[in-house]
Amino acid sequence: xxxxxxxFEAMIRRDYGEMTNAQRIEFGxxxxxxxxxxxxxxxxxxSGSARAFLYSLxxxxxxxxxxxxxxxxxxxxxxxxxxxxx
Numbered sequence: 001x002x003x004x005x006x007x008f009e010a011m012i013r014r015d016y017g018e019m020t021n022a023q024r025i026e027f028g029x030x031x032x033x034x035x036x037x038x039x040x041x042x043x044x045x046x047s048g049s050a051r052a053f054l055y056s057l058x059x060x061x062x063x064x065x066x067x068x069x070x071x072x073x074x075x076x077x078x079x080x081x082x083x084x085x086x
Contacts, residue, residue, distance in 0.1 A: 016071075019043050021045060022045060025042065025043055025044070026041075026042040026050070027040065027041055028040030028041070028042065036059070037056075037057040037058075037059075037064065038054055038055070038056055039055045040052060040054055040055075040072075041053050041054075041055055051072075052072035052073065053069050053070065053071055053072060054070040054072060055068075056068040056069070056070070
């Protein structure tokens with residue numbers, strides 16, 4: 001509710017281009033603590049390099065809402081990372 005849809009889209013394209021250009025998305029650890037959760041998300045590019053983010057989520061009713069996003073270090077092509085590999 002902090003942004004309008006166009007403002008949110010512009011912010012994602014400007015600050016997190018890896019998200020919009022990812023060839024696939026993979027998930028790492030998930031930690032749930034009551035009505036809060038943290039999810040590790042990897043955005044994998046064409047070259048195989050990945051950009052990792054920690055998503056903070058908060059439960060609201062029957063759904064989870066993004067409460068914040070923290071960038072993590074990049075993962076070079078050919079390196080493995082912890083998490084699910086689908």
